[in-house]
Amino acid sequence: xxxxxxxxxxxxxxxxxxxxxxxxxxxxxxxxxxxxxxxxxxxxxxxxxxxxxxxxxxxxxxxxxxxxxxxxxxxxxxxxxxxxxxxxxxxxxxxxxxxxxxxxxxxxxxxxxxxxxxxxxxxxxxxxxxxxxxxxxxxxxxxxxxxxxxxxxxxxxxxxxxxxxxxxxxxxxxxxxxxxxxxxxxxxxxxxxxxxxxxxxxxxxxxxxxxxxxxxxxxxxxxxxxxxxxxxxxxxxxxxxxxxxxxxxxxxxxxxxxxxxxxxxxxxxxxxxxxxxxxxxxxxxxxxxxx
Amino acid sequence: xxxxxxxxxxxxxxxxxxxxxxxxxxxxxxxxxxxxxxxxxxxxxxxxxxxxxxxxxxxxxxxxxxxxxxxxxxxxxxxxxxxxxxxxxxxxxxxxxxxxxxxxxxxxxxxxxxxxxxxxxxxxxxxxxxxxxxxxxxxxxxxxxxxxxxxxxxxxxxxxxxxxxxxxxxxxxxxxxxxxxxxxxxxxxxxxxxxxxxxxxxxxxxxxxxxxxxxxxxxxxxxxxxxxxxxxxxxxxxxxxxxxxxxxxxxxxxxxxxxxxxxxxxxxxxxxxxxxxxxxxxxxxxxxxxxxxxxxxxxxxxxxxxxxxxxxxxxxxxxxxxxxxxxxxxxxxxxxxxx
Numbered sequence: 001x002x003x004x005x006x007x008x009x010x011x012x013x014x015x016x017x018x019x020x021x022x023x024x025x026x027x028x029x030x031x032x033x034x035x036x037x038x039x040x041x042x043x044x045x046x047x048x049x050x051x052x053x054x055x056x057x058x059x060x061x062x063x064x065x066x067x068x069x070x071x072x073x074x075x076x077x078x079x080x081x082x083x084x085x086x087x088x089x090x091x092x093x094x095x096x097x098x099x100x101x102x103x104x105x106x107x108x109x110x111x112x113x114x115x116x117x118x119x120x121x122x123x124x125x126x127x128x129x130x131x132x133x134x135x136x137x138x139x140x141x142x143x144x145x146x147x148x149x150x151x152x153x154x155x156x157x158x159x160x161x162x163x164x165x166x167x168x169x170x171x172x173x174x175x176x177x178x179x180x181x182x183x184x185x186x187x188x189x190x191x192x193x194x195x196x197x198x199x200x201x202x203x204x205x206x207x208x209x210x211x212x213x214x215x216x217x218x219x220x221x222x223x224x225x226x227x228x229x230x231x232x233x234x235x236x237x238x239x240x241x242x243x244x245x246x247x248x249x250x251x252x253x254x255x256x257x258x259x260x261x262x263x264x265x266x267x268x269x270x271x272x273x274x275x276x277x278x279x280x281x282x283x284x285x286x287x288x289x290x291x
Numbered sequence: 292x293x294x295x296x297x298x299x300x301x302x303x304x305x306x307x308x309x310x311x312x313x314x315x316x317x318x319x320x321x322x323x324x325x326x327x328x329x330x331x332x333x334x335x336x337x338x339x340x341x342x343x344x345x346x347x348x349x350x351x352x353x354x355x356x357x358x359x360x361x362x363x364x365x366x367x368x369x370x371x372x373x374x375x376x377x378x379x380x381x382x383x384x385x386x387x388x389x390x391x392x393x394x395x396x397x398x399x400x401x402x403x404x405x406x407x408x409x410x411x412x413x414x415x416x417x418x419x420x421x422x423x424x425x426x427x428x429x430x431x432x433x434x435x436x437x438x439x440x441x442x443x444x445x446x447x448x449x450x451x452x453x454x455x456x457x458x459x460x461x462x463x464x465x466x467x468x469x470x471x472x473x474x475x476x477x478x479x480x481x482x483x484x485x486x487x488x489x490x491x492x493x494x495x496x497x498x499x500x501x502x503x504x505x506x507x508x509x510x511x512x513x514x515x516x517x518x519x520x521x522x523x524x525x526x527x528x529x530x531x532x533x534x535x536x537x538x539x540x541x542x543x544x545x546x547x548x549x550x551x552x553x554x555x556x557x558x559x560x561x562x563x564x565x566x567x568x569x570x571x572x573x574x575x576x577x578x579x580x581x582x583x584x585x586x587x588x589x590x591x592x593x594x595x596x597x598x599x600x601x602x603x604x605x606x607x608x609x610x611x612x613x614x615x616x617x618x619x620x621x622x623x624x625x626x627x628x629x630x
Contacts, residue, residue: 136331138609140568141602145338148590148598149345225459229572232461233587248465256472266462274457
């Protein structure tokens with residue numbers, strides 16, 4: 001990725017790229033740009049719901065089961081609460097849990113991956129054996145075991161989703177670090193006596209960063225799916241709090257008469273995981289370096 | 292398997308007289324995978340056993356109720372063997388489990404073994420049907436997509452797979468139910484009929500769940516098949532076939548498909564294992580009385596013995612499936628065993 005990139009030395013190359021880096025990003029990373037745009041829209045809409053909405057998520061705003069109208073863009077639910085407001089409030093939960101779980105997995109997984117990849121030897125063998133063990137279980141089953149023991153609060157959900165994602169993260173990062181460890185710039189740092197933590201931060205981290213971005217986006221996409229699955233089964237976010245998963249569950253009883261009730265959260269879920277998927281795909285495709 | 296071991300060790304001393312007989316790489320590969328499976332099963336049993344002890348409150352509280360006296364509690368503790376050290380308890384529990392005694396459900400007093408035995412066939416039926424569905428659409432669509440690269444069919448197939456991977460299976464299941472109840476009101480969307488009761492209705496009630504579970508699995512297959520075919524199209528033998536007068540279709544049928552299928556079979560096998568998790572969701576959407584539904588009910592009702600057994604059975608199925616795939620892989624792609 002980096003070793004084959006030709007160095008551009010033309011006088012116009014640098015200022016040109018500096019001036020138009022944003023335009024260049026949009027042009028070369030179309031999928032990622034679309035994903036980011038979609039995600040930012042969802043996040044901004046759900047985070048500012050209390051500013052633009054006329055109703056609160058738990059307030060009875062109209063007749064129960066009103067179909068979509070100008071007053072209630074997505075209709076109302078079985079208790080007459082505004083569905084769009086609830087959908088966006090649920091977005092705060094669903095998007096937030098997925099984001100924090102992916103962030104935690106990024107921190108822990110990358111640390112394990114870099115440590116294992118840089119040190120090698122027994123540390124590597126033991127860490128990887130543990131990681132293979134976690135990967136040998138279906139992730140939904142691990143999550144179910146965890147919520148059997150702990151009440152599924154939001155914090156527990158973040159921890160569980162992160163635990164599921166850590167092994168994959170560590171594996172990807174380790175593989176890259178094993179490759180980087182043999183490269184001249186790391187070898188020369190080693191020979192000149194640079195301590196391992198410094199090598200990890202100064203030499204490995206910048207080179208693993210693009211990979212971590214991709215893995216972060218993929219993890220967030222999967223975390224959204226697993227969280228909604230758990231909430232749908234009644235084992236995730238608990239009912240007074242809306243989440244896209246438990247909204248679909250609640251809507252199932254009325255879906256023939258009121259199809260907007262299941263379709264709203266299902267569409268939101270699809271858009272959110274689609275957005276993260278696009279970002280992941282956009283950053284992984286092609287060998288062009290970032291920006 | 293034992294034949295190949297003796298065959299190889301019998302042949303080797305002639306060449307390398309001083310060395311111990313070395314098993315051929317394939318046997319070593321299988322042994323490594325089997326060992327790994329055993330370790331995972333051991334960890335799984337520890338996890339299931341640990342569930343009970345991690346839970347707040349002991350089983351004695353549940354059984355004796357809040358108004359029990361100390362003597363009853365002490366008797367129950369001894370009866371359940373809870374006064375013994377943990378390793379002893381674990382070994383006793385494991386011996387019982389391995390002999391098929393999973394305990395009884397706290398909720399309805401039925402033996403867990405019976406509960407699981409009743410539901411396992413339904414889950415297996417769903418898993419097999421979903422796998423067949425995913426192969427039936429994923430492989431041909433992927434191959435055709437590669438043949439018609441850049442055309443309308445390709446674009447449609449890729450968009451479908453992207454949606455198939457991004458939408459959670461349960462949401463797709465719910466959408467399917469909705470679609471069918473509006474478009475075909477007479478179709479039985481929900482409600483499961485056992486095969487023994489009415490085979491025709493059973494098959495009809497399995498159509499939607501199989502599609503719902505098969506779409507995401509097929510999406511992965513489709514994507515792999517497409518990229519595998521595109522890679523094969525770059526190969527010399529395809530160019531030779533085309534140069535010697537084969538049509539595009541002939542070259543694909545005679546040389547392309549078989550070569551592209553090998554790596555996809557690997558993915559297909561791994562995907563089978565993925566059904567274990569997703570079937571839990573689909574069973575709950577379509578009210579199929581399977582293991583997955585039992586698991587969720589047990590966890591919701593804090594029926595620990597049942598939850599423990601379900602997690603054990605689902606996890607073990609996953610491990611065994613993965614091992615079976617590992618055994619099949621060298622048959623499909625000889626290079627894997629040789630490594």
